[in-house]
Amino acid sequence: MVKIEDVAREAGVSVATVSRVLNESCGVLPETQEKVRLAVERLHYEPNLSARNLRKNESRIILILAPNFSNPYYSNVLSGICDVSRNLGYSTLIYNTYDSNALDEKLVTSLFQKNRADGMITLAVNRDDYWLAQYAEKYPLVQCSEYVEEAAVPHISVDNRLAAKESVQHLIVQGHRRIAIVTSTNRYLSSTNRLRGYLDALEEAGISRDDSLIAYASADYSFASGKQAAKDLLSLPEAPSAIFCVSDILALGAIASAGKMGLQVPWDLSVTGFDDVDYTTMFHPYLTTVAVPCYELGRRSMLLLYDHITQKPGAEREVYLPHQIILRETTAPQARTDA
Amino acid sequence: MVKIEDVAREAGVSVATVSRVLNESCGVLPETQEKVRLAVERLHYEPNLSARNLRKNESRIILILAPNFSNPYYSNVLSGICDVSRNLGYSTLIYNTYDSNALDEKLVTSLFQKNRADGMITLAVNRDDYWLAQYAEKYPLVQCSEYVEEAAVPHISVDNRLAAKESVQHLIVQGHRRIAIVTSTNRYLSSTNRLRGYLDALEEAGISRDDSLIAYASADYSFASGKQAAKDLLSLPEAPSAIFCVSDILALGAIASAGKMGLQVPWDLSVTGFDDVDYTTMFHPYLTTVAVPCYELGRRSMLLLYDHITQKPGAEREVYLPHQIILRETTAPQARTDA
DNA sequence: TTGTAGGCGTTATCAG
């Protein structure tokens, strides 16, 4: 292993000078700098990060708390984070939280005390993970997509409530009155807010709430659970003519269920999803959904975290990125069988 | 920050003793051990990893070189790696290689010289990434799924050639003679081997090779490119009655193409995929495919890497995990229109 | 069984 001392000898200067050239390059004669650079080249010198980190008391590592990445939503967010962090000179350490819950305060705190990470981005905190607030006072933290409403901790997401409302309004405009929702039993704030948005839309349109039209899929938005939830809904004495699903995969499950029960989407049933992941346009009917800028969400999270790590004055604490309602083939005006 | 010295003072022993308890626990009186443990508890002491790593010349970090994780195949492998590495006391650093190619020797080597990682697992090397061989002489490395055939570098995968052969044989048994393949323009060994397996099966069955039946989809197995490749194939004067695709997503694209051209799968066309990712059973017809044990592949990779890091004598250098042909709804006996 | 002390490779504070 070649170290700074070797470079100093090779360049005929002191280690201090080498270090200066490597870091700031300020206050060193251009010719001395050149000598050092050449020596570094010749020896293929790379500074030892453990030593540097020890000395500077930093790690240049960002911790990412992510649930099962198989969800394409998360993989896109991850890409965004990784791209930015690399540009900023950080490495990204990924901790699998296995579809939340296991997200343990002690584990996380220990990683920071041990000086393993300079900051953290969470992708799927539960709305009641209150411990985060206390944690954020001590270490740089950004919550991406999901966040704890009551805690004043930096977060970045989409306006889920508004997006859901707009999506349901589209259904209402199409003449639907019996509109169901398939949400999830997880404890994500997004699920709550999408339900709120759904109710907002109904209320504004003067449609009274019917709790039998609120179905719950599994915590991890599994296809099977979406299928089951839709089946239950469609088996109701007064079945809905439209279903708003809080995730694309759930919507796909709902469509499958409808097909199995002999219902044609969108003619017999309208379905909408959320997120706009790739497979929404892999099969007909293409899914009407809400596009969420996953990659951008990731990118901005890292940028925001960096502001907090570097203690940039006036760093934002709350960012909402624009969403977009994408009309495709799974919604249609209600067939007027009643009224 | 509480350090080992504080613990020593609190416990009334020397730092050496504390260190011993923390690491080996050998040769320390049980009662002394207890004193130390209590002090650690009281002070919430966590050893500083930078310092420890500097001293022990290790990082306890594993580098994972992965392409776009949005591919569910990779996310499952990743889960397997992460689970094992955590148990082994390693953190996993993920480097996005953006659908290969950018996998740069200099970048990787520098990460090791800098002492940032103790070992590396690659998920998608190209079959001609020969530099890996030299690299592997200096640093622990395991290639997962894809590997460089000519290089004697540890790798773990599935027997792609055999699996492909078996898959095509299933088609042959069903009476198909004009069997096409949709492979990819990427430089993965798996693509090559699946093509070899396809040819093996044909040859063994006495079916002569027809290069017009070999189509190439995009390097990243995109749905759109699968669609296009299938379209070209089906537009042939003598169209194939079965298509073997080297990836599930490609197969889904082929099915979409067939549908668009008025062909019913499996009655008018048989299609098979590869990998068995989740969405193969999200839409009818469910895909006949080859199941690859992704999670297990990841798990075993990390285990193998650990053997190499710890220089376990007789650590394996070549591991093949069993695959499984899964018959579902996209293959059927050929409709005897010819012959 | 336990303690003392030197050093891992850097950076940063001083003098010069």
Added chain:
DNA sequence: CTGATAACGCCTACAA
């Protein structure tokens, strides 16, 4: 502008 040197927090001979 440059060089010597003291930390950073930990582990591990070696000594007791």
